[in-house]
Amino acid sequence: MNSGKNSIGVAAVVLAAGQSKRMGKPKLVLPWGQDTVIGQVIRTLKHAGLEEIVVVTGSAAPLIEAALQGLGVRTLHNPDFADVEMLASCQMGLKALDARVEAALVVLGDQPQIEAGVVKSVLRLYAKSKPVLVVPSYQMHRGHPWLVARKLWPAILALQSQETLRDFLAQQAAHITYLPVESSSILQDLDTPADYDRYSRSG
Secondary structure: OOOHHHHHHEEEEEEEOOOOOOOOOOHHHOEEOOEEHHHHHHHHHHHOOOOOEEEEEEOEHHHHHHHOOOOOOEEEEOOOOOOOOHHHHHHHHHHHOOOOOOEEEEEEOOOOOOOHHHHHHHHHHHHHHOOOEEEEEEOOEEOOOEEEEHHHHHHHHOOOOOOOHHHHHHHOHHHEEEEEOOOHHHHOOOOOHHHHHHHHHHO
8 A cells, every 4th residue: 555655655644623612512522424524534444554643632622532442543641732823732632742753644533525535636746856845735725634744843833822823824924835635634623513414415
């Protein structure tokens, strides 16, 4: 399987510390097919060949950790989840990765629509030409998951609490290699009950 090399060089940081305020309940442990939302995300990453996966939790951490039992991932708890955006979780995840990891795939925990084919395409592009920043794009709209090489991690780690990962992407716009994809799934996440109802039925 050609993902073997990718799985060693690339790890995933799954951002799963949100409070699910708009959903009104812990969205990452909601049912998704035969799994949970977060479980589906992890299984897709595994199917794409990723072996090192760090999940950064916050709200509902015990429930999320229970849902991840047996899936072979590491979990970290962001104690400041109520006061910070996902930037802090990303920073925590990057710091926790093995020193041998060359690049990190930044993944949303509430994106169970993520497709293994898209993940594999991102990994293949990185393996082929080693761009420092790979962002999937659907009809000129960038989405997740995106990949950042270790060379740019210091730029993320240097961001202040009032800044966001969008700010990072804006700052590094000249370094982005866009990967056009034919799936709108890269733009979809679950914020509201209407999102969950619509996407879980279509999925």
